[in-house]
Amino acid sequence: TVNIPGNTTPPQAVASAPSEINCFSPQVQLSGQGSSTGNNFTYLWTTTNGNIVSGNNTLSPTVNQCGTYVLTVTNTINGCTASASATPNCEINPPNASATGGVITCGTPTITLLGNSTTPGVSYQWSGPGIEPNNQYQQNPNVLFPGIYTLTVTNPENGCTKTAVALVDLDITPPTAIGSVSGTLTCLVTSVSLNLTSNASNAIYGWTGPNGFSANIPNPDVTVGGDYFGTVTNTVNGCVGYDTIAVISNTTPPGASAFASGQLTCLADSVTLSGNSPAAPNVTYAWTGNNVNSSLRNIVAYEPGAYTLVVTGTINGCTSSAVVNVAENTTIPFDSIVRPPNLNCNNASVQLNATPSSQGPNFKYLWTAKEGGHIVSGDTTLTPVVDSIGKYFLKITNIDNGCTSLDSV
Template sequence: DGHFVSGTSTLNPTIDSAGTYSITITNNSNGCSSSDNVVVSIDTIKPIVNAGLDTLINCYNPSISLNATVNPTNVNVLWQTNNGNIVSGNTSLTPMINAAGIYIIQAVNTVNGCVSYDSLTVVVDTLSPVVNAGNDTILTCVNDSIFLTATTNLSSNYNVVWATNNGNIYTNDSLLQIGVNSGGDYLVTVTNLSNGCSSTDTVIVSEHLTALANIYATPTSGVIPLDVDFANQGDNYIVTWDFGDGSQNSTDSMVTHTYTEDGQYMVILNVRNEYGCTASDSILIDVFGTSSILIPNIFSPNSDGVNDVLKIKGENIKELSITIFNRWGEHIIELTSPNQYWDGRTYAGIEVPEGTYFYIVKAKGVDGQEYDVKGSFTLVR
């Protein structure tokens, strides 16, 4: 029931089917024979191999482990791919892969050498969403808090997270629109929940919450009529000058103002910049009239409360000294301040007698006028 291919008269015939094969050996010298039988069976059963279900790689699982099964277990396996990538374990049932492609498993029965194949397809889903954080914007004094609105190409099944290291989010940071009230860099991340892939975008919020007013004025003091040059060295979007003398305000950035009356004037500069922020600055301007001095020609230090002291009456005098002598030229006393006066006594506090006394007055006015006056006055008691 078997089948010889060749070599029936040899000790090593070739067969190609199962069956019972008999061999007879004859001794040619005496004609005696002996026979024996051998039973040949067939083992061509291939192993059963299953590569597993088709699967995918995404951002949740950028590398995955395949999971094949074989029967029987006494097999050698080998994974191969032409367009994927096997990271490790290509001779195991569970290789690690990280690329899309077709993966083929070969299973070889270690007993009979029979081979089986199976394959699976791995696809990739790593498409990131499109996200736009919006245009860079500005916080101003008019709008000191604003809303940022991001957009995405996803209509559902996504997650949003806003973050900042140097700003401040005062609303829910897990919505496309957030409220912020501080300048900074704002990062929005949108995640596609179906594949775990994310995209980010950044919007920069700048702050313009202050204005600057800075007065430059020259001169800041002088004699009437006094021309003062004013300039704003701060923001120049909207400028208002108040010169403190009741005159009409000016809106020029640079202006010259003339003071025609003496006095001290508080000049106020108010500015508003293009972001709606305001600031002010101020400076004092001292305006003096022309100087003059008046020297009395008589006084009566008799403690009656009337004309008891000798005092130089000066207008806008900043320096003054008076030296008093008696009629013999003796130095009686010296006054060195516009606020000083003489009560008719010596340095030692002794009352001087009635009579004519002589003086030398040296003075200087705020207008630069210098005085050098000599004369006399009468002291009566």
């Protein structure tokens, strides 16, 4: 007989995963402790759904992925093998995260970022242009600047994180404000309309102006000249546009002056009334008084009394007036001759006496003789000398007004 020895004893294979794979420890070492050891043993770790980072031919490989890892121990002397498997516990699920931004406007200069997660116990950390040390760990921080903000949510149980992005836009564009006025205030146009237009569809309008004027409509009527300040508020972003409109008031009267060329006398039965205005030629004239109604600048007056000139500006309709009084001087001189003594042989000549008549430097005298009378001297005085029986006439003329009187003796 032949005795054939046998060596079919398999090696010992033991595999374990002492540590958990999580976000704190993304790599762990598996253990083959308890397996056969010695120079005649080889080791091989394999996996179908995990990942071996290093040491797959050792008893302590490094892995970084969940899955089942198989350790095969081979006895190089007899070729026998043994296998064992290990499945590390995995906790790598990240928390959920959401982030909401907003729009910075003139009405809302501060935006509250909204961070949220349904995973319990998480912590929040923000980064972005408006994040500072005092608010970076707040769940809902307030920010003043537009930009992209990143929220990192961390689960303290496994160290896993999730990020979300919030966008903060900027809308501080003011609406357009274009003001206008319908015209100029004059004596004919006592009110004008302001108008304010804008590109904002949802706008609030406002006006302020002289004497405490205010209005909250785009097109108020105003009666006082001056600067008016219009505002347009965009109700969407709270921004305001401005415009200033000057309302011009042209209510300056044209000015009027009137004068007469003289007075009514016995020589002048009419006078010329002349009107004038510093605003000429942009004026019209209107004369009234003593049955006169004329639109001429200069008129002829035949009656004494007051005449009124009204001057109207053709540009602004404002008026000025002037009054001129036409005087009448038609007083007839007083003519009185004292009865003279008779001519006879003792009185070859006599002196006529008209001294009770009007006297003065503005009177002129002239004696004439008819029916045989003869003036010796003084025919231009009140006391002429005559030497013949006849009819003597005295004409007195007022030099100032040309009026005359006639008496005879």
